[in-house]
Amino acid sequence: MRHPPRGARGTARSAVSRRTLLGISLLPALAAACGASEDLDALPKSGESSGQIVYTTWGTPQQREVENWTLLAFEKNYPDLKVNVIASATAAEHVAKQISMLSSGAPPDVVRLPTWSAFTFYNEDVVKRLDPYFKRDAFKTDHLAQPFDTGTFQRRWYGLPRGHAGTWVVFYNRRLLEGAGLKPPATGWTWDDFLKAAQQLTRASGSTGASGSGAAQWGTALEPIADFYYPWLWGHGAEDLERSFERSLLDQPAAREALQWLADLRHKHKVAPPAGELPEGPAAFASGRVGLWFGPADAELDLAKQAGLDFGIAPQPKGKQTQQAAFKPDAVCLASGAQYPDDGWELMQFLVDVDTQRLEFDNGLWLPQAKAIVGQETYQKPAVPPYDRRPGIPGALIKARTPVMAPRGDEIRAVSLRELAPLWRGTKNVEAATEAAAKSVNAILTGQA
Template sequence: MTGRFMTRRTATATAATSLTGAALAACALPGAGGRANVAAQPTVGPATVTFTHWWAPPAAFGVAMDQALQSWAAKGSPVKVDSQVINANDSFTKYTNMLAGGTPPDLAMIQPFYFAPLHARGGWVDVSALARRDEREVKLGDFYPEPLVRVTRDGKLHGLPTDINVTVLLYNKNLLDSGGAKVPDDSLTWDGLLDAARALTRGEGADRQWGMVAPTDWEPVVWANGGEVLNKEENLCLLDQPAAYEAVQWLADLRHRHRVAPLQADLQAQDAQTQFLAGKIALLPWQSGVLGTFKGHNPSFAWGVALPPKGRRVRSGYLRGGNLGIMNGSRQVEAAWQVMKHLNTPEVHALWANPGTLMPPRKSVAESGAFLQPPPPLDLRKTVDAIAAARTPHFIPEYVEMTDIVNKTLAPAWNTGAPAAREACQEAKRQVDQLLAPRRK
């Protein structure tokens, strides 16, 4: 990249999230010697498990959920499932109120950033012992370790991941060819991406063709530049450090200095995904979760998926995805566990992949034809490869409040170009440090 971003020689140590060790502990749940089924499964009598989620038809993953629940019913189990569709955007408030009122669902789907705040409120049942008991069925070793970070606290497993959503780079091959740009490969850097975006940006007004989009997921760009959002103890903000604020400035410069990425106003009529599908954006750093939508639209141009660009020293991206957990207060823990196990079998994860178009967290499914067999010529292998470069953000109990602070303080720099990123990041640090002060006591 031009300027100091991605070219700084002073190294900033990358702080691993405090959950990494916990994820490894979760993977080791079977115990010494790999023994499993340490206790016999109890017989479950007739019961009804309330299950709240937002995977509903006609969305592809909603069709997959219907098929998964139908396959459970076909087993003839005495456990019935009361499937209740809720609004994902309201889930945190809804679950918080239900916990407080003593009426939580038995089994709940939850976004990764809400898992820790609900855990802090005593929201999740520890299923570590159940997973050890049923290891031959659960097979935690078949899960990618990274998604297990999301559902592990203090070495204890509190749920299972449903899918993986990682940072990838989508590209319009037709626009690249017409602009003389190469198809992105594994050597691409953020500097190289900017150079390509300059060459691919052309036209004015309604005919404007954008070289790229400024990533809405900004933290991986900070990480790739050697910066961090929080320290290792997750009680101090580090956005005031050069490696962090230079990355934020680089993102702002994409819009305001280089003019290779649309402003917020340019996305009002059509968002970035819609403009990409319309052939108006050449390079789209985004989340892999959109692949199903894009495949469903069957774009009229050749397109593909690449790894996110490399930073100053590393390649980095987000790792997200949904989770399932049994909520504290459930009177049907064993029954809910049986349903949750079913929704995490390889057979059901194959449904998440097809027709669900999501990347399953089980390696045996994600690396099989169930997920990797897309309509030609699209190759989804790079989506799986991107897992190795992905990191889970700082999903601490204060995550929601922290991101609200950071987004509000950095928004002017991104949207208008002022104030400078350094000043905005210093203010973000001041407010986040105040929020996290109790964690330093």
């Protein structure tokens, strides 16, 4: 039996959002993401007929093709249900489209949300609380990656982690390390170990290093670290944001020290190339010119396609205070406006099922998160790169957590990256950059921006 949506709830919401989701400035700024010629009225609508589920997601054409296989498997297992997919190319376009659909009164049934945006949707109650479904159906979380920070808000469940459940790790080029006389990093390696290895791996242009060319060889790359600096802050005893969402902590001494250490990799120690010298993303590591590359464990799936690239992965290095890895799974949620939420809930459960995770891993979409898979020796110790996946499994070797997630988190992240960019370029000192970042973040937290 399919049930109509429950009535509105009267719980107190976070003060960080003084404007409703449908009124935030993100909508006009990203309205073009839906395409000037796109007609929202022409998109599938939830509740038009029983058994029709509208699911919204994003990704490259290759990723969408793989996910479509998953949805076809769902329809095969549930022949009375059909999934209509609304897809976007990027996460930013996807979020803008969700806001447009909500503002037009045509929400999807099931929505996949990027981590940084999810908490705005949770805070505004535009996605359903899942706790009643958990209780009714005795839903277990054994096949989800802990901690469950990305799916919970104010101690309530709003989403199920789906995709990108591996931690950020340090990929190392085994051939470059051997050429420099270095051993693979140990589990308990430190920031000092990271720096020393990067220094030994760095070769000036014109010299022939283990990369086999006269091009410069670099110990590491700064861009991926600058894009996801959170575990480096934690290692130094710092945070970027108070858990109460009251203020930014980027301008505090511990955070400044950690960020300065990272900037020094390029400007003082010269072990990271200038901006623009290497390709973006995993392609920088695949070029064979970077010895140590910081990135999400899921990058393994792309790097494994590179012929002749022999690599391993190491955990987040230990800082002055601690050694803690970071991860940020996306979330799949049930829209509050879903006409047939039970059908949507069936899809959500299928999307995080152990067999679905195994299927999507085999098809190269995402690394799995279920203990039944990641706890197996055959998964942890493959015979091909990276040879040992444990550094990328949350909690397998070191503790893992997500960054502090807040409503309007995508805006907070955007202004933080914008204001810190001059630090990485070397055009602002750490005091000026972090002061500007904290000021911009605080304006969002207090509702002044």
